[in-house]
Amino acid sequence: HALSSTILFRVARCEELPLIRAEIDWKLFQKQIPSYPASDLADELGAHLLQSALRNDPPTEVIRDIIKLYPKSCVNMDSFYAACQHASDDAVQLVMRRTMKARKVEGISWGMLAFLGDARIRLTHAQFLCRCVPEALVDPMHGVFGVSPLDRMVSGAFIHGAYVEWVAKLKLALRTVAETEAAAVAARRHSQNSQSASSPPLFHPFHALVRRLISSDFMGVQFGPLSFINSLTACVESETSDPPFHQVDEKGNLPLHIILQQDCDTNLGVMGERKLLKFLLNANPDSVMTRDSEGKLPVVLALEHGWPVYDIIVNACPSEYKEGVNTAVSSTESATVAGTKTTITAISSSPSPSSPPGNNTHNSQPQYNNLLIHDVLSCKYHQRFGVSGARSVIRYILKHFPSTSLTPNHVGRLPLHI
16 A cells, blocks of 8 residues: 555554554654545544554544544444553543443443453453443443343353452442442432431442342343352452451341342242352351341241242251251250150250350351251241241251151250240
8 A cells, every 4th residue: 555654554554564662653643644544444434543553552642533533433342442451541531431422422222331341341441431330330221132231240141351350340340339329319318308317338249249139120140040150159269368258247147148138039040049049058158057137047037038948058057956966065955855865965046145146256156055947947937938838848857857856945845836
């Protein structure tokens, strides 16, 4: 081409022609931009020129001039990706704003936040996006197939790059949504002249993650009914120093408690609900005997809120709780049951005075007087179980641990009497 020797042409074809950034005269390049042979190079939109320039980390004025001459050069995401990988933060922000404007003009209904999890978008650049349009994170119109950018990430179907970076962006998205919602609540109170001012709740990313997963309007399942396990796995793999599902909120609740404290009404399906609970119990085995802020064990919470997981929780419970066998505890009680002297282990059903609800250091210790059979007979079942379902739960426990039918609770009452 007649212009093949110009710096403009060489930058535009930098992937094919060797070029050292220090050799680029950006002032001269700017002067030559209007003469760019876009049609001859099959680059009518100027997208290739913009991306090639971005790969060489140009001054922002150069980017501005290219987009001014070729406003459609940044409609697709490739220019933004090139900026994220090669250009300065100022250049990234400029391309981001111009890309949003160009996509809006072209009538593209979903925005750039849909690709927040892409490895080419680093955490710093993800922060730019979230600050620019925070409300778009939960807007289905800003996502592919009517799935919001947040649900797309939580779905775990599109994890790109290293887990650490991806999880950092997931936590950023969850925090941004929490802060946006808190600001909206504060604004409503102010508009209503409400005198009751309350500070927003503390943010706990993995509690927020499971809340979103079990929401009835979670649409990430469109990308795969069980792909959310990938998100949970990424969290576990990236947070090795402070395991995510061992963390408690200000009330002392684990993510497992947050799930089981809600009535079961999810989009995950029974298989997804069971996979979710099984994953959390495997990630934190001690959680199965950890009480929530109201002093309730996971098995009780599951029955009270209609979660179809009682067998999974029962299987994860220690034998001293299921059968009254605990060689680690020396104190025993003797009781006469139907003329037979039975020795049972001293395991306390309610937290000891030194173990307040929500204190996970103490609550996971086997300090209970009641066994599993006593607790499941004493709780209030969710209507989802019905009479038949409640009978199935008790039948399951008695089938596996028949001796507990003759074991009294901490006040001497047999399961039959409870």
